[in-house]
Amino acid sequence: MEDKIKEIGIDGEGRLYLKPAVETFPMIYREAMEVHWSSEHGCKLVASSDVTWVNIPAELQAQIVGEQGA
Numbered sequence: 001m002e003d004k005i006k007e008i009g010i011d012g013e014g015r016l017y018l019k020p021a022v023e024t025f026p027m028i029y030r031e032a033m034e035v036h037w038s039s040e041h042g043c044k045l046v047a048s049s050d051v052t053w054v055n056i057p058a059e060l061q062a063q064i065v066g067e068q069g070a
Contacts (some may be wrong), residue, residue: 002003008064009054020045 007019020043053061 002046005045005047007049007052007054007059008047008056009025009052010056 004021005018006021009017011017047065056064
């Protein structure tokens with residue numbers, strides 16, 4: 001399964017977050033840190049060209065997009 005990421009941001013407490021376009025993960029708060037979505041949840045999340053960036057500097061945006069292609 002694959003879903004597009006509709007928003008990537010940094011919240012008021014400095015935590016990185018993302019919002020998938022369709023999928024929901026209601027119990028994600030119970031997961032350990034460094035969740036690997038494609039293994040534990042069977043969902044590959046990909047950033048598209050229309051992703052909304054919230055409080056993410058251009059340098060970090062480029063790094064995130066670059067990592068996706070790796």
